Amino acid sequence: MTLLAFDWIFLIEKLVLIVIIISVSLVIAMYETYAERKVAAWIQDRVGPDRAGPWGILQPLADGGKLFFKEEIIPNSSNKFLFVLGPCLAMLTAMMTCAVVPWSSKLELFGRSIDMQIADINIGILYVFGVVSMGVYGIMIGGWASNNKFSLMAALRGASQVISYELAMGLSLIALLMLTGSLSLKTIVEQQQAGLWNIAYQPLGFLLFFVCALAECNRAPFDLPEAESELNMGYHQEYSSMKLGFYLFSEYINMFISSAIMATLFFGGYDVPFLDESKLAVNVAAIVGLVALMLKIFFFIFLFMWVRWTLPRFRYDQLMRVGWKNMIPLALANMIITAAVVLLIKK
């Protein structure tokens, strides 16, 4: 009878939350493509897409529709199973990360207190790292299965880039974790709500994390796996139709999620500065928090785009030199200094 004792409503609640979060991140990824084109246009003194609907807001729908109706081509010489698996993996890993992000404080609906987080696991950050490092398999498998020199080169580049920058990312996070003492994203946000945002304690850590996030998301100036000018779109060169769409989409979802993680870790998550949330009604606080988090995320997404349309791509040796010779020593130094300071204060 243990099965009947299970809280079925809890299951439904989580399922609804999963559906909402996944569809919201898909819609946001869709409109990121639009925002990317608009931001690029503004920075380059152009107008950008403005034909589909007012101000071109239906452009992502038109693009998506076009991708769906494109011919599906699987090259004869490719490994068919892996060729299909690649974009699936890329999409899967991109979506999985959003499970541990606390989107807001608790919401009270139908007499239940609902967590605005799919899973508050005590190793939240580790989970994110695990999933993100799996994301490179999407690139690797896609590039390898295409059986094409350019794609393979791009996949190799992508793999080595992600491995190099993950190190620095992890090291920069260790310093942060020494301060928070917890791996749970929820706890980290609640600590920031009570005190200062982590950016105040870890400015260098944030900078390192941000640069690594650019590299992890394969965004310019570290977009070497794609490098349209030298590798013909890189690892997804052989892809067409919605499989290509999945790759492009997963990149934008990654951007959204890493913005969410950055906002959560360093900028107080759903915390609104100079506002005591406990004085507000529970539901109002939850909605205000959600809006605050979304604004922070949109700022970071804009920052990603802003950087992309400002900086030229790094050369491969420059990328590796920055990763191994600058980022990792800086992250190590940051970690040691933080450790020393934490020890001194605790005494």
Add this chain to the structure above:
Amino acid sequence: MQTLIPHNADESRRMMQSLTNRAKPVDRRPMNFVDRLYLPAVLKGMSITFGHIFKKPPTIKYPEQTREFSPVFRGLHVLNRDEEGRERCTACGLCAVACPAEAITMEAAEREPGEENLYREEKYAARYEINMLRCIFCGLCEEACPKDAIYLSETFAPSNFARKGFIYGKKDLLIPNPVTQPEEYAKAKGKR
């Protein structure tokens, strides 16, 4: 005369004359510590691109807005009529002779009695075709015409799906009748 040949890069740089006084020497100093941090340069670049967000784009949204043409713009041809609405063209063929692209074809016909209100002279063009794909819009036909019958307007050739659509006949070229359709006539005539 003796020509000077640079023997090395340094000499060639010295010998190179700058065309304007706006040339800036390239800073070739090795990067110092601050430069190697990249960050100051990155921030500078980002402030420049951010400034561009607020600039007004020079875009002209074409089908809705059109660029303003100069009054001497040479666009599509118009076959002119006189004040009474009679065709001015006498099919003399001077425009076809003048045309460097050989884009103009015409067939002449004689005016019948009773057609005096249609054609100004005793001879007129029964068929008058301009191939807009051949035409280079030089305006030599306009200069060649002794009767002021053809001139280039301010509109340009619209797109078409077939090559056939670019061969403009008399019904495409002829200006609306100023007596019966004064408004259309004024519009087609433009500023000239």
